[in-house]
Amino acid sequence: MSDDTASGKPDSGEEEAPRVFIVDDDEGFRDSMVMLCDSVGLETEAFASAAEFLRRFSPEMRGCLLLDVRMPGMSGLELQQELSRRNSRVPIVFMTGHGDIPMAVAAMKAGAADFLSKPFSHQELLDRIHRALRIGEREEEPRRREAEVREAYERLTPREQDVMHLVVQGAANKVIAxxxxxxxxxxxxxxAHAMEKMEADSLADLVRSAVVLGL
Structure with missing residues (x-):
């Protein structure tokens, strides 16, 4: 856990563990959110401003972002727009005051996962956080699957790759030979070696892998 200070970024290409990123200019609120998440075993990082979070931002971030709509400097909505430009995959849960509902609706239309109107209960917040984390995991699955398939494909010898290409095109063994x-x-x-290395139990499995690879 880190609070109010940006920690170092991981090495390029290293996948981060899912965590809850908290961005709010109210120090007392940040501390209470960190304590709440810690109490249920959620990893957290807390930031006092959008600019501070952006200094920490990495495309490999996983988890969810708990974000206040109104903050000094860059607002929550402006941070959402900037993260969209940076192709962030982290689902956002906005926290709003009573008069900020229209802003929250705008945030949802722009792709936010959820929003909460202050004051809210701890359980309500945890429910929304867990929901956002599940959304993030679902969005990660295709990317994770593609990485696994590409890694398996790279283990094939050049000749096994040649055979796989022709197999998924529907060529019979005699034609391939x-x-x-x-x-x-x-x-x-x-x-047989290609099927084993690609963990394909059937031709359909091999074709699905080929689709992922764009073959």
């Missing part, structure tokens, strides 16, 4: 100038038995071996 002719095109590649190898025996049908060799094709069968390469095909």
């Amino acid at each position: 002719s095109r590649l100038g190898i025996s049908q038995r060799t094709v069968e071996i390469h095909r």
Whole structure:
């Protein structure tokens, strides 16, 4: 956990663990939110301003952002717009005062995951945080799947890749053997190795992986 100060960014390409990022200019409120999240085992980082959060921002951030709508300097809505420009995948839960409902509606239309009107109960906040974390996990799944498929594909030998390309195009082993100038038995071996390395139990599985790879 860190409070009010931006911690160092992870090495490029390193995936961060999910956590709750809290951005609010009220120090007492930030501290109470950190304590609440800590009490249920949620990792947190807290920031006093949007600018401070942006200094910490990384495209690899995972979790959710608990964000006050009105803050000195850059507002919550302006931070949301900036994060959108930076292709952030972190779901945002906005916290608003009673008179800020129209701003919260605008934030939702711009892609925010949820909003809460102050004052709110601890349980209500935790429910919204967990919901936002689930949204983040669902959005991460295609990206995670693509990374796994690409890693598996890179383990194939060049010849296994050649065979896989032709298999997913619907070519029979005999045709593949002719095109590649190898025996049908060799094709069968390469095909079996490709299926195993790609963790494909069927041709349909292999085709799905090929779609992910854009083959």
